[in-house]
Amino acid sequence: MIKSLSNYWDLALQTIEQLRPGTSSLTSSAEWLAALRPTSIELYQSYRKDDIQVDYQRPEVQDAYLLRYFFPYCELSYQTFGLLEGANRNVCLNAERIVLFGGGPGPEIVGLLEWKATQPPQSTALVQFIIVDKAAESWEWWHRDLEKFLNTTRCDFRVEIIGSNECCSPQEAYNFGTPPLRTLFVAQNLLNEFSELDGKNWIGEILNVLNQSEDCGLLVVGATNYPTSSSLYRSLEHDATSRHLRTSRFEVRGKIGSNGVPAIIREHFHNHDQCRPLSNLNDRLFEGFFVEGPTKVDRRRPPCN
Numbered sequence: 526m527i528k529s530l531s532n533y534w535d536l537a538l539q540t541i542e543q544l545r546p547g548t549s550s551l552t553s554s555a556e557w558l559a560a561l562r563p564t565s566i567e568l569y570q571s572y573r574k575d576d577i578q579v580d581y582q583r584p585e586v587q588d589a590y591l592l593r594y595f596f597p598y599c600e601l602s603y604q605t606f607g608l609l610e611g612a613n614r615n616v617c618l619n620a621e622r623i624v625l626f627g628g629g630p631g632p633e634i635v636g637l638l639e640w641k642a643t644q645p646p647q648s649t650a651l652v653q654f655i656i657v658d659k660a661a662e663s664w665e666w667w668h669r670d671l672e673k674f675l676n677t678t679r680c681d682f683r684v685e686i687i688g689s690n691e692c693c694s695p696q697e698a699y700n701f702g703t704p705p706l707r708t709l710f711v712a713q714n715l716l717n718e719f720s721e722l723d724g725k726n727w728i729g730e731i732l733n734v735l736n737q738s739e740d741c742g743l744l745v746v747g748a749t750n751y752p753t754s755s756s757l758y759r760s761l762e763h764d765a766t767s768r769h770l771r772t773s774r775f776e777v778r779g780k781i782g783s784n785g786v787p788a789i790i791r792e793h794f795h796n797h798d799q800c801r802p803l804s805n806l807n808d809r810l811f812e813g814f815f816v817e818g819p820t821k822v823d824r825r826r827p828p829c830n
């Protein structure tokens with residue numbers, strides 16, 4: 526579990542308070558939180574449909590997402606990174622650039638950095654996050670505060686968050702610095718938005734990048750009850766295997782609930798029938814997939830028989 530989650534809560538509450546006039550003393554502003562509740566329910570219901578129509582640029586959607594989903598998803602990323610082993614783990618630990626496909630407010634950033642902090646010191650000087658998301662620019666207010674917070678509370682490396690509404694291609698994101706940095710691609714919690722995203726093409730492009738690079742990886746993780754998740758995992762596994770990429774699947778079990786969530790937020794966003802905490806859904810909540818560089822196939826030697 527992320528130990529310092531309450532620092533991020535303070536940051537989120539302060540940042541929202543500064544940005545939205547009339548929400549001062551947010552922690553005691555039950556009326557304002559109650560007004561956001563229908564949007565939170567709307568989000569919850571739309572994630573259960575095939576055809577998702579969420580406009581993440583709307584301020585009330587951003588506030589509701591930040592308060593209802595961001596923190597459990599920081600925890601999801603954190604737990605996911607903790608599950609990875611061997612080479613997968615090293616790719617994540619040593620990545621200098623992390624491209625968050627559909628990253629939105631970027632809970633993956635908190636999860637990754639908090640997990641890194643539990644590991645032996647690394648030699649990375651800069652960790653750069655590129656958020657490729659159709660609503661990235663409207664999250665600028667949050668990305669800037671998060672970046673500032675991370676750079677004042679950590680002294681081991683510098684963090685840079687770059688948001689891009691333009692869906693730059695995976696190859697462009699990989700070549701963004703010269704020489705290309707060790708890159709980790711992450712696609713978390715957007716599997717049911719993939720039909721709209723044309724995500725399968727995007728994933729195909731990432732696999733092309735991984736084909737050329739030995740120290741890059743792709744982490745895909747999403748809720749098991751998303752309608753399109755299993756077909757996406759199947760096609761990802763098939764495409765990656767046919768390109769001789771190394772793949773592994775894993776499941777995230779257990780509670781990713783409202784731990785560390787302030788009581789007033791729990792009251793308004795978690796304690797009602799249509800918006801249950803994630804931990805109540807089932808035991809096996811999320812599944813994930815990791816793809817890394819090519820398996821070493823020695824084409825010169827015929828197989829022994």
Ligand SMILES: C[S@@+](CC[C@H](N)C(=O)[O-])C[C@H]1O[C@@H](n2cnc3c(N)ncnc32)[C@H](O)[C@@H]1O
Nearest residue numbers: 581598627628629658659660713714715718722
């Ligand atoms: C459920 S949110 C997930 C955000 C984050 N990854 C997380 O775990 O909390 C899905 C994200 O996908 C983005 N998205 C949806 N369609 C997109 C598209 N066509 N191109 C880029 N991003 C898209 C949305 O803007 C949203 O931020």
